Amino acid sequence: MITEQAPGKLYIAGEYAVLEQDCPAILVAVNQFIRVSITKTKSSTGLIHSKQYSQDSIHWVRHGAEMVIDNRDNPFEYILAAISFTERFCLEKHIEMQVYDLYINSDLDSADGKKYGLGSSAAVTVATVKAILRFYNVPFSNELVYKLSAISHYSVQGNGSAGDIAASVYGGWLAYQTFDKSWLKQELAHRSLSEVVDEAWPGLKIQLLTPPTGMNLMIGWSQKPASTSRLVDETNANKEALNGKYREFIRLSRKCVLKMIVGFERNDIDLIKKQIRENRKLLQHFAAINQIAIEIPRLSKLINIAESFGGAAKTSGAGNGDCGIVITDEQTNIAALEEEWRQNGIMPLDFHVHSVKLAR
Template sequence: MNAERYMVRAPGKLFVAGEYAVTEPKQDSLIIAVDRYLSVDIQANRSNRLDLPQLKLTDISWKLDEEKVTFSVQDQRLNFIKHVIETFIAYAGEQSPVHIFVTSELDDRSGKKYGLGSSAALSVALMTALLKFSTNSQAAKDPLTIFKLASIAHFKAQGNGSCADIAASTYGGWLNYRSFDSDWLIAQLNQAQSVSALVQSDWPDLKITPLKQPEELHFLIGWTKESAQTAPMVAKVRNLKTEQPERYQAFLQDSQRAVEQIITGFQQGEVEPIFAGITANRAALKMIGTEAGVPIESPALTKLIEAVSTHGAAKTSGAGGGDCGIAFVSDPADCEHIYQLWTKAGIDPLDIHVSTDGVVIY
């Protein structure tokens, strides 16, 4: 029996700019990996076994039937894992049995959810672990292969999404991300294109470009203590595409201009374009939220943002409606003052920073 054992760790993510628009073709976004991680411990076992103790899912076995996974228990929370394993098998073939043990620090120990992208980190860490343990272990060293395989699994599980969070968990750091053509991927999957062929293909429109944080830029994260249901909010915004196409296109243009301004600031190492772009992206998101009837900027997030107004720039992160907000300042002395304002407003400053590493194998 294979005596190898590996620990694989993938970071969570936060959106910085370009939310909602990033699901459309040729729309830029900015996303970061954060230093909170999901870990997968994988080792040889007599039979396939899975443990996720933090979800109270333990001693779960699975069987394969024509590359389809059947777990010993039925639980919707296993859906992403099922599709990751099936995508891996379609790519690398059936391998020797393993024991997989999953732990996460992406949410608070008390159960508070911050919105750091646990499903993406799980998909990336588990896919990397399976690849490393397989006869095709070299693939575990190639971030683009990992990204593509995790994205295929994601689309099989969910059917949509930008996969920006998968890029963050795979590559780490600050990323200028532009999504691949999702219609193309769906068409390939519907045509039963092989997973190996898909991995080897050039994915239309995909862009993953690392960025360097300017030395004068300081990045803060605050948590509103509110959670948000992302899917209904995204669906309402997407409805504007057919109901009010002109306003939807205006939003896409505003978002793209704002993100380009932020990226220029990163490329030039200057904070003022970043502040201006963050402020412009906030305005675009508020507009589309109002038009769609979606509370992207909740009252708590507005308090978080306004506390920063005289120091730098701030906005919602991700779908909004709750979870985290982000802020940028140039003077390190402002950080503590903003934290005090946030705390007074009932917002928790989070001791979370950018993770320069993406998925790592130990």
């Protein structure tokens, strides 16, 4: 049996703006994982099973090179997209297709099944791509895994920056800028998948960051799950109407995140904390002009408590629930901060930054 895993992620800064070209965001991979195990089956029928995604399993058969699902109510869109594109890549390498069983297990949800907002769809896509490549003995780099995963994920989600894919592939702290979506769509329509993944993708930038000595990341969970895709759809629909206001948000977010990257490069926790607070203000303004809820009352409480202890805090990701993040230094009384969170219905998550080893 082959097992691959991919970590969850959290956005630190640059949310929403990262959907645009040349607009960086900062993300971090956390030590909570989705694991995908794959084993060759002796029968003609393969199995895809996950306790977290469904009480039922999907059965499929191989019709030549094509995988055919016999379950109409299919909750495994990201897994199936990852399998489809990765096998397409393998077919272009003249690898004979086989039948296998795939098992998925996840740490990215709470005990009662609620999502933390750690990018489970991205992590399961990445882990599936890695497992399939290893099953077929295809050597892979982080870049190959990122590109196959980004294509697979985008084919299902239809929006997003694929920053969560990058965090799940590369791990640690990273600065990320998205690729040109229309270019990718055009290339996929006119070139083989192998050619597309071998190309340089316009706009794509992935830079690993080293956190300053003494800097600590705290994570608080609002206990309210949120839908990133829905919020992104709403803001995308408002772009043209907002016009100048939207462009100004993009400009200021880019400026803020670039300064934060300098904070990492200079080992300057105070500069990073200052830009976290600035990014929070930008997101609050962005929410107001779009008439959406990013910083719900529970997240405002989380942030205000953290700030009272000297931490720099904001929402993480699309907001409207999920998690808030706090940047602290060695002077912060973390135990007291977490206790006050608990008294206000906010759950501290004891997750840590996960660094990924280089892919084989």
